[in-house]
Amino acid sequence: MTYPEREPERTRALPEQQPVRRDVPPPAHQDAAYAAEDRQVKRVRAVRRVNAAINFVCALFAVVLVIQIVLVLADANPKNGFASFMDGFAGAVSLGFDGLFTPGSAKAAVFFNYGAAAIVWLLIAAALTYLIRKFALPSRTAEIRY
Numbered sequence: 099m100t101y102p103e104r105e106p107e108r109t110r111a112l113p114e115q116q117p118v119r120r121d122v123p124p125p126a127h128q129d130a131a132y133a134a135e136d137r138q139v140k141r142v143r144a145v146r147r148v149n150a151a152i153n154f155v156c157a158l159f160a161v162v163l164v165i166q167i168v169l170v171l172a173d174a175n176p177k178n179g180f181a182s183f184m185d186g187f188a189g190a191v192s193l194g195f196d197g198l199f200t201p202g203s204a205k206a207a208v209f210f211n212y213g214a215a216a217i218v219w220l221l222i223a224a225a226l227t228y229l230i231r232k233f234a235l236p237s238r239t240a241e242i243r244y
Contacts, residue, residue, distance in 0.1 A: 152227055156222055157219075162191060166184050192215045193215045195215040195218070
């Protein structure tokens with residue numbers, strides 16, 4: 099089977115361009131634009147790292163609280179090392195929500211108190227990351243001045 103001859107004008111994806119020379123520095127008027135873009139990229143990267151760290155810590159605290167809820171609801175042995183560690187850690191990150199709700203059952207109290215604290219940790223993470231993005235990053239419509 100033979101294929102028809104291809105027309106070179108139809109198969110060319112882009113018009114011929116001059117090769118980019120990497121050994122020649124850009125013109126002087128482009129240096130400021132490159133420097134501004136580089137600063138903006140570094141700022142975005144730093145904001146993303148800070149937000150990732152905040153999300154990680156707050157999510158870790160929320161997960162510890164949820165694990166404590168599961169351990170209490172499943173009647174885990176409080177003398178076990180892991181259970182006692184999680185109880186102490188959950189008590190430390192409960193944001194003072196211990197005793198906020200006082201239902202008749204101890205399990206329900208842990209569920210409501212630590213559940214509320216876990217939700218508040220997630221809301222704190224969302225609020226902090228929003229505020230950091232809002233004030234630390236330039237808006238998309240902001241003009242870059244040199």
